[in-house]
Amino acid sequence: MIRQAMWVLGLVLTGGALLAPWWFAGQGLPMALPLTGTGFWDYPGIATVVGKTLLVGLLSSLLALACASLIMARDAVALNPARNDVGITFAAPHLAFAIAFLWLFTPYGWFDRLLPFSLPWFEQQSLVTLITILVIKETPFLVVMGRQQLGQLPYRQWLLQGQALGTAPDRSWWLVVFPAWLRAMRLILFAVAIYSVAVVDLAQVAGPLNPPLLAPLIVSWQLQFDAVSQSLAAQGTWLLIAFGVVMVVAFYLLERSLTKLIGWRIGSRVKPAVTRIAAAATHWFSFTARGIFVVVSCMALVALVALSLGRGWFYPQVLPQVWNFEHWLERSGDALTLATTTLGLALATATLATLMIVWLREWQRYRSYELADAWLLLALFVPQLSLVVAWLASDWSTFMSSTYISVLVAHVWFSFAYGYLVYAPAERAVTQIHLSVGRSLGYRYWHSWWWFKRPLLHSALAHCFMVTFLVSVAQYVPTLLLSAGRLPTLTTELVAVSSGGEWQLPALYATLLWLIAFSALMLTQITRKKRVLR
Amino acid sequence: MSSESPEICFREQLLHWQESGTTLALPDIILAKGQSAGVMGPSGCGKSSWLRCLLGEAVGHVKLTGEFYVRDREISKLAIEDRNIGILLQDNPLFPHYSVRKNLAFALQKKNVSRAEQNQMIASQLALLGMADFIDRLPGQLSGGQRARIGLLRTVLAEPALVLLDEPFNALDSQRRQQVRDWTFAFLKQRGISSIIVSHQADDLTYVDQHVSWPEGVSE
Numbered sequence: 001m002i003r004q005a006m007w008v009l010g011l012v013l014t015g016g017a018l019l020a021p022w023w024f025a026g027q028g029l030p031m032a033l034p035l036t037g038t039g040f041w042d043y044p045g046i047a048t049v050v051g052k053t054l055l056v057g058l059l060s061s062l063l064a065l066a067c068a069s070l071i072m073a074r075d076a077v078a079l080n081p082a083r084n085d086v087g088i089t090f091a092a093p094h095l096a097f098a099i100a101f102l103w104l105f106t107p108y109g110w111f112d113r114l115l116p117f118s119l120p121w122f123e124q125q126s127l128v129t130l131i132t133i134l135v136i137k138e139t140p141f142l143v144v145m146g147r148q149q150l151g152q153l154p155y156r157q158w159l160l161q162g163q164a165l166g167t168a169p170d171r172s173w174w175l176v177v178f179p180a181w182l183r184a185m186r187l188i189l190f191a192v193a194i195y196s197v198a199v200v201d202l203a204q205v206a207g208p209l210n211p212p213l214l215a216p217l218i219v220s221w222q223l224q225f226d227a228v229s230q231s232l233a234a235q236g237t238w239l240l241i242a243f244g245v246v247m248v249v250a251f252y253l254l255e256r257s258l259t260k261l262i263g264w265r266i267g268s269r270v271k272p273a274v275t276r277i278a279a280a281a282t283h284w285f286s287f288t289a290r291g292i293f294v295v296v297s298c299m300a301l302v303a304l305v306a307l308s309l310g311r312g313w314f315y316p317q318v319l320p321q322v323w324n325f326e327h328w329l330e331r332s333g334d335a336l337t338l339a340t341t342t343l344g345l346a347l348a349t350a351t352l353a354t355l356m357i358v359w360l361r362e363w364q365r366y367r368s369y370e371l372a373d374a375w376l377l378l379a380l381f382v383p384q385l386s387l388v389v390a391w392l393a394s395d396w397s398t399f400m401s402s403t404y405i406s407v408l409v410a411h412v413w414f415s416f417a418y419g420y421l422v423y424a425p426a427e428r429a430v431t432q433i434h435l436s437v438g439r440s441l442g443y444r445y446w447h448s449w450w451w452f453k454r455p456l457l458h459s460a461l462a463h464c465f466m467v468t469f470l471v472s473v474a475q476y477v478p479t480l481l482l483s484a485g486r487l488p489t490l491t492t493e494l495v496a497v498s499s500g501g502e503w504q505l506p507a508l509y510a511t512l513l514w515l516i517a518f519s520a521l522m523l524t525q526i527t528r529k530k531r532v533l534r
Numbered sequence: 535m536s537s538e539s540p541e542i543c544f545r546e547q548l549l550h551w552q553e554s555g556t557t558l559a560l561p562d563i564i565l566a567k568g569q570s571a572g573v574m575g576p577s578g579c580g581k582s583s584w585l586r587c588l589l590g591e592a593v594g595h596v597k598l599t600g601e602f603y604v605r606d607r608e609i610s611k612l613a614i615e616d617r618n619i620g621i622l623l624q625d626n627p628l629f630p631h632y633s634v635r636k637n638l639a640f641a642l643q644k645k646n647v648s649r650a651e652q653n654q655m656i657a658s659q660l661a662l663l664g665m666a667d668f669i670d671r672l673p674g675q676l677s678g679g680q681r682a683r684i685g686l687l688r689t690v691l692a693e694p695a696l697v698l699l700d701e702p703f704n705a706l707d708s709q710r711r712q713q714v715r716d717w718t719f720a721f722l723k724q725r726g727i728s729s730i731i732v733s734h735q736a737d738d739l740t741y742v743d744q745h746v747s748w749p750e751g752v753s754e
Contacts (some may be wrong), residue, residue, distance in 0.1 A: 157623065158629060160614070160621070161621070161623070162640070163614035164589060164619065164689070164692075164694075165688065165689070166641075166643065167615055168613070169615075175640070179631060180630075180631050263632070263636060266636050266643075267640065267643050267649070269644065269645075270643075
């Protein structure tokens with residue numbers, strides 16, 4: 001009886017935490033559609049805003065998918081595929097990485113000073129810069145998630161069968177494994193595409209201005225309190241949701257078209273020389289891309305540390321006049337407070353989200369009932385900004401007892417979906433028999449889980465905790481808007497101080513942000529390794 | 535080797551376990567066109583690893599050395615796709631996300647024929663099996679026996695000199711097992727394709743031309 005009550009209590013708490021934000025979103029979503037005649041389409045430059053926003057969403061996601069597919073192609077056919085090659089780029093907070101990228105590659109940046117010629121591609125705030133940063137950041141995410149999805153497929157057996165039928169392994173990857181992998185990646189790709197079209201913080205720092213992209217424009221409207229701006233924000237929210245739908249449809253059609261196209265190639269003869277050249281090109285690209293990710297990420301980290309320690313670093317000097325910790329000491333009070341808030345939120349978020357994910361998986365096992373992943377990942381399929389704007393217009397703030405709780409709930413809610421993406425496939429692959437054997441020996445359900453099932457999921461749990469932690473660290477829109485600026489974190493402050501011409505303070509905050517994220521990655525690796533060595 | 539040389543000739547085979555350092559000397563296998571050899575041995579003795587080595591797969595824990603001729607060609611240094619050896623595994627013999635037609639088309643790419651000819655070929659082969667209506671079905675829509683037959687047909691359509699069968703009937707119930715087994719051996723014999731089958735069940739080896747005993751002792 002008590003055990004049943006515990007399950008019911010868990011269901012109420014987890015279900016409530018997952019469903020309540022939807023209820024608030026439904027309550028607060030402003031019914032102001034961006035129809036003709038509402039004035040929305042008369043806003044100066046709105047057509048450019050729409051075009052550029054869709055271009056960023058489509059192009060960055062497509063390029064990231066192409067890069068990730070080529071890296072996966074090499075991984076799948078390699079006997080000892082790399083595992084930690086993209087870790088440093090994956091763990092780098094988007095914003096910290098963007099700050100360093102801008103300092104390194106834009107005019108008056110470090111490479112501009114070092115090289116005898118200018119790098120013409122990257123302006124401080126431009127479409128190309130934003131798309132490049134998004135591709136460099138999204139590709140490792142797709143690779144990490146893609147490896148997990150690939151692990152669920154019997155792809156080695158498929159490659160072997162393909163080879164036994166006379167097809168080279170690289171070609172077998174594209175003909176047999178890739179369509180199935182792409183299908184398995186569908187929800188993750190939707191999430192990436194929607195994130196790209198609705199990105200706020202990166203777009204504010206590296207995206208085009210005059211006019212900006214739609215998401216940062218909505219934030220600026222939302223932060224102005226006149227009726228016209230609020231109406232524009234409400235209509236923009238709907239347009240952003242429509243863009244999310246466009247991304248989902250576009251990527252679904254892309255998946256179907258690619259699968260169809262590949263299906264047509266089955267049975268076609270290809271000259272062995274062509275297969276060899278294609279395999280060599282894939283190998284070269286995969287190697288180069290990994291190299292670029294690692295080198296650029298390492299350079300970015302070094303650049304941030306150097307920027308925060310250097311004094312009198314004026315153009316065109318390659319190195320600063322003085323190195324010292326003066327700036328760190330001057331700013332240590334503020335930085336420490338921000339870091340503590342960021343760390344506290346991230347730890348609380350990761351703990352709560354991981355507990356909810358574990359509980360929900362066990363509840364599904366216990367009830368022999370599998371909820372469709374799409375329902376649990378739904379938070380990833382609606383632009384975050386649209387949801388937060390809707391919450392602001394609902395009873396959300398009345399319901400939450402404090403600003404901290406309000407922000408924490410939002411962090412947990414958004415982190416949950418990413419954590420579930422990481423944990424659920426690993427949990428599904430583990431047999432329940434050990435838990436049942438434990439119970440047959442007299443252990444209670446969660447006792448048995450702890451002693452017999454948890455050790456098998458140690459790596460997945462560590463990974464889930466790390467991912468939810470990193471998602472919380474990177475949260476900008478919910479933190480800024482739900483707290484109305486009263487709960488500053490390293491991420492919100494980094495965006496705020498990045499708009500000026502000064503580099504040192506953004507670099508200091510970005511370094512701290514990166515160090516926090518990198519510590520989480522290192523701790524996860526150490527914990528996993530210790531487990532293996534035992 | 536002369537023109538009357540056997541289709542398959544594996545000699546002086548040594549299977550070496552990297553970790554323990556033990557080595558097993560395996561009997562020679564010499565097969566004429568269409569002949570079959572059956573290997574029986576207890577579970578975990580290395581039969582499947584040996585088959586995978588013959589196929590050309592890099593198996594981490596064991597290494598196979600010896601002389602390996604398929605149609606007079608030494609295959610040791612060749613990639614899997616160039617060895618002219620097909621394999622039929624015990625479960626999931628087909629690509630589950632492709633229809634029967636696509637699965638079979640996969641084996642026809644070396645033939646360099648038009649798509650229309652390919653389709654005709656597939657349709658006629660399926661008709662011979664009495665499975666013409668299954669051409670556009672997915673493997674998940676077939677029974678275990680039907681999957682096994684399509685799996686073997688796909689392997690055979692690639693025209694290998696040798697087919698390796700690794701416990702191919704394990705996923706079938708006893709009644710279906712006997713039917714599919716009888717059909718498999720007749721089918722391979724009729725097409726003149728040599729085969730090596732490993733199994734832990736004596737019944738599976740009823741029709742083979744040669745019985746190969748898996749050695750019990752371990753030599754250096």
